[in-house]
Amino acid sequence: QKEVEQDPGPLSVPEGAIVSLNCTYSNSAFQYFMWYRQYSRKGPELLMYTYSSGNKEDGRFTAQVDKSSKYISLFIRDSQPSDSATYLCAMSAKGTGGGNKLTFGTGTQLKVEL
């Protein structure tokens, strides 16, 4: 069993839709939860991170963590064609990055259509 499971998609939605992306994990030591966006043939860029359980909002993006269920989500409101990319969840026991190892999900490919 992988430490982090993520549906690879592809997920196709119409412009303006609310998108829900999810990951589950098995390692209860994970405390830091991140979402990265990766465009084709590019490196990932950090969108948001959350420590422990709870919600965090940044513009059209909301990250949720439910540690009791070992389940994290990223919601995108009013989705735009420019949001079309692969979204990767990442987790760490000790920090958001720095010198700490990150464990990634496989990524969900999202396409927002006009």
Place this chain on the structure above:
Amino acid sequence: GAVVSQHPSWVICKSGTSVKIECRSLDFQATTMFWYRQFPKQSLMLMATSNEGSKATYEQGVEKDKFLINHASLTLSTLTVTSAHPEDSSFYICSASRLDTQYFGPGTRLTVL
């Protein structure tokens, strides 16, 4: 700020040759850099952690004699794929750490014929 570059962006080589990939932090110093490999539709797999001035720490299953990592300065780490074979064809991505965040390079696509 916090820009990481990789060179080359893509490379094609013959089986048996060696390929060097550079990772640079352009506007900050990075004590720690990471090297990842990503196969199509798969996750980023950490290969090794590179600390400036010391030997790299390799993940289980990664051959340290095949994937040579050098972190000679606070802004440069290199990954050399020695005696490359077609199964080494992949997307190699580095990241550099600044404070609590890893900043990723744009990746290098390696194709071994």
